[in-house]
Amino acid sequence: MLLERIYDEDLSQASYVVACQSSGEAVVVDPRRDVRPYLDLADRHGLRIVAVTETHVHADYLSGTRELAAATGAQVYLSGEGGQDWQYGFEGTRLHDGDTVRLGKVVLTAVHTPGHTPEHLSFLVTDGAFSEDPGYLLSGDFVFSGDLGRPDLLDEALGGVDTRFEGARQIFRSLQEKFLTLPDHVQVFPAHGAGSACGKALGALPSTTVGYERLYAWWAPYLAADDEEGFVAELLDGQPDAHAYFGRMKRQNLLGPAVMGERAELDELTPEALRAGLDGDRLTLVDVRPVEEHRAGAVPGSLSVPVPDKAATYGGWAYDPETDTRPVVLLAR
Structure with missing residues (x-):
C-alpha cells in the first residue's frame, strides 16, 4: 500500500493519495484546487487515479474534487450524511457510515464523525495485504495532532445561530463512539497542521495515533470523566476569528467549483x-x-x-x- 501526504504550506492543508500498488489503483482524499501534484505523483508511481473523495464541505480552500475527476475520469465519492441542507450539489456516489471504497487490496471505510460539520466523514484505511483490520485513519477536520476541528464555523461563516453548541456535543459523541473505540496503534492523518484556522491549537506534527491522543490531548480528561459540559466550554473558548472568505468557500464547495481544465500561459500586459x-x-x-x-x-x-x-x-x-x-x-x- 502507498499512503502519501501532499501538504500546502500556505493553507496548512493536507491531502492524501492512497493506493494499492499491486492493482495500480489510487484514491485522492481532500484534493486542493491545483491538481497537478496528484497527477505528477500518480505518474511517478505508475498509478491510475480511479477515485476522488473529500471528508467534508471545506471552508478554507476551493476543493479540487471535480477538477481532478474531470482530469482523470475518476469516480467521485461524497458524503451523504448530515441531512438535506448538507447534500452536495454535484454528481457523485454518496457515502454513508460504514460504506467502503475498494482499491485492490486496500479498503477505505467511511466513518460519520459530525461536529466540525454535520456531513463530516473520516476514513479508516485497511491494507489488506497485511491485515484484515484498519491501521490508519484519515481524520479530516475531526481530530488534529493535539486538537480538534472547531464546531463554530456554521455560525461564524454562514450566519448560523448557536449551531456551535450542538456541533461541540456532536464532536464529543464522535470521540466517544468512533475515535476512542479504535485500537491505540491506529495512525491518524489529519487534514490540517499548525497555522490553520480550522482549530485553535493545531500541532505541527503530520500525524498522531489514537493512543497518543487518548493519553495526552487536552480533551482526553473530559472524555475520561464523561464531562460533556466541560468539554463543550473548553472547545468553544478561544477559537480564532473565521477568515472573511470562509462563507464563500462553503457555498462554492457545496455547489461544486467550476471545472477549469488545462489553463493557458498568462498574458503579459504592457x-x-x-x-x-x-x-x-x-x-x-x-x-x-x-x-x-x-x-x-x-x-x-x-x-x-x-x-x-x-x-x-x-x-x-x-x-x-x-x-x-x-x-x-x-x-x-
Missing part, C-alpha cells in the same frame, strides 16, 4: 495596456512584492498580497470575486 485598464476601472491590480516595497511606492488602489508566505490566505481576505468581477493583474518581478 505598461500602456495596464494604465488604460486601471484608468478605466477595468482591472484589479494585485501587487505581490514584499510589503516594504509596496509601502515605499505602489500603484494607487492596488492590493498588497506578498508572496510566497500565505498568499492564498491573504488573497482570500483581500479579493472577493463575487463582488469584484474585473480581471486580476499581478504585478510581479
Whole structure:
C-alpha cells in the first residue's frame, strides 16, 4: 500500500493519495484546487487515479474534487450524511457510515464523525495485504495532532445561530463512539497542521495515533470523566476569528467549483495596456512584492498580497470575486 501526504504550506492543508500498488489503483482524499501534484505523483508511481473523495464541505480552500475527476475520469465519492441542507450539489456516489471504497487490496471505510460539520466523514484505511483490520485513519477536520476541528464555523461563516453548541456535543459523541473505540496503534492523518484556522491549537506534527491522543490531548480528561459540559466550554473558548472568505468557500464547495481544465500561459500586459485598464476601472491590480516595497511606492488602489508566505490566505481576505468581477493583474518581478 502507498499512503502519501501532499501538504500546502500556505493553507496548512493536507491531502492524501492512497493506493494499492499491486492493482495500480489510487484514491485522492481532500484534493486542493491545483491538481497537478496528484497527477505528477500518480505518474511517478505508475498509478491510475480511479477515485476522488473529500471528508467534508471545506471552508478554507476551493476543493479540487471535480477538477481532478474531470482530469482523470475518476469516480467521485461524497458524503451523504448530515441531512438535506448538507447534500452536495454535484454528481457523485454518496457515502454513508460504514460504506467502503475498494482499491485492490486496500479498503477505505467511511466513518460519520459530525461536529466540525454535520456531513463530516473520516476514513479508516485497511491494507489488506497485511491485515484484515484498519491501521490508519484519515481524520479530516475531526481530530488534529493535539486538537480538534472547531464546531463554530456554521455560525461564524454562514450566519448560523448557536449551531456551535450542538456541533461541540456532536464532536464529543464522535470521540466517544468512533475515535476512542479504535485500537491505540491506529495512525491518524489529519487534514490540517499548525497555522490553520480550522482549530485553535493545531500541532505541527503530520500525524498522531489514537493512543497518543487518548493519553495526552487536552480533551482526553473530559472524555475520561464523561464531562460533556466541560468539554463543550473548553472547545468553544478561544477559537480564532473565521477568515472573511470562509462563507464563500462553503457555498462554492457545496455547489461544486467550476471545472477549469488545462489553463493557458498568462498574458503579459504592457505598461500602456495596464494604465488604460486601471484608468478605466477595468482591472484589479494585485501587487505581490514584499510589503516594504509596496509601502515605499505602489500603484494607487492596488492590493498588497506578498508572496510566497500565505498568499492564498491573504488573497482570500483581500479579493472577493463575487463582488469584484474585473480581471486580476499581478504585478510581479
